[in-house]
Amino acid sequence: MDQIRTIVVDDHRAFRTLAGALLDDHPAIEVIAFGESGEEAVELCERHKPDLLLVDISMPRMGGLQAARLIKAQDEPPHIVIVSNFDDAGHREHAAAAGADNFIGKAEFMEGVDRVVTQLQALRGAT
């Protein structure tokens, strides 16, 4: 099965580095680009048409929620996962309202990624 072409967007360099290192070891995921802002998320998704976008909810100017709404209006939008430092009902509800497909709390980032990967592979298997 092809690897899941993934873009990671977060304004904090430390998180990008950490996520990059963790995802590098994941057999199902290929990280094809990193971005630092919501605006960049929109641009990268348009250019690369990835399978999966992991985007931070909280960023200067355009955060992950607005980015998700804009990206869902592009052709062949990716599966969008909102990644958030705060994991509570309110943050999850707003992620869903923005059209995101999943939500991951940063404290359990890799467990969340594993769940999303399983789900994406099931979807692929069904088509």
Place this chain on the structure above:
Amino acid sequence: MSESRVLVIDTNREQGRSVGAVLEFVDFTPECWADVDALCAQATRPREYAAIVIGDLGDSCESFYAWLKRDPQFPYILLLPDQVEVPHGLHPDEHAVLQLPIRHQQLAELMQRVSVKRMDTEAERMLSRLGPSGESAAIQRVRSMIDQVAPFDTTVLITGESGTGKEVAARRIHALSRRANKPFVAVNCGAIPADLLESELFGHEKGAFTGAVAQRRGRFELAEGGTLFLDEIGDMSLPMQVKILRVLQERSFERVGGNETKQCDVRIIAATHRDLESRIVSGDFREDLFYRLNVFPVEMPRLTDRIADLPRLVDDLIASLQADGRGDVALSDQAVAALQQYAWPGNVRELANLVERLSVLHPGQSVGVEALPERYQPAAMPAARQGGGLADATAEPAPAAAPGLPESGIDLRDHMASVEMALIRQALDASNGVVAHAATLLHLRRTTLVEKLRKYDLGR
């Protein structure tokens, strides 16, 4: 929306920096200023920030408060204790005083609440402005049903595909009811993990479970006297359905981990994009709860069933973005005409996303057809939508006229998929959703069609 910038203003640089460090740790972006006058000379505005932390302002209190007044409503304010003077007109819900030395937990908890509140406020501003607007017969019927039921405390069940504006309808019911000056509280039952939903709805007592460090009110209590909107109720687990049924019958509940029975006076509006009757048949939804909720059903029309409203909706969406200072864009008549030909699987929400996208990517411009994403362009649309549809093709179908190949090329697989989807939808409509009949119309085996329905997520 989900803004991360926090302004930290403190002539005591060390103190400002230590607040900034904690903020950064919980995923915010601190902007620390020690020179108050330099900040005031900038073109920045208070509302650009998720929150403002005010420390020692030195001699520049007045100029800073003048800067704060650049916006009629400023963001949440966190005060450091050495700043004794509270800005004039600040509501107790809009500020808090931090303890020194800065404690990570206190600041993190405050910022978590600030973050949710900001998202709530912005979502509410968008939703409360939007109608449901339009002049089509379908939406007028919805509005007249809403107006009819709003003044009574009748439970309402709103159904309709995703993105048809079920929450907008619920807000209108609340706004026209005698509860209008009491809270409207929404819960998305599908977005909250099952193990959290109970305490989210009913609240919990301190120590009820790991992590319940303090007593907390649930959404039923927050909605007291007002309206509780239970969105995506079709996604609720069976055990939770039992608990909701009990509240509907007895108008009372207990907090998780609590013994005290609390009475509640809340009007319930529920909504789902699922077909609850088929979920009853499959054993996923309780029939008794369905009858409790389905007292006054309102069905939201698909956007394609009121496509004449689209130009008006586009105008409203653009006006709403402008009013919020979040964008400014115009669509050419041709672009609007092209959008009226599109199938809109995501309904009004998809339209709202598209308009927002265009306003961000083409600020201040007039957008023509060529600037629309390809799937909204006529060339990428199924031939069936341009010429006669399936219904006309009773005779030997003429080979569909191939759409012109756009200069930028075309994603053939995607295009063929959209043709396939549009024809399947039409066949299903023509056969009242009976898959076997639709399969005959499409010259497919029933199992093949079922597979395609699953592939395109068309099973409703």
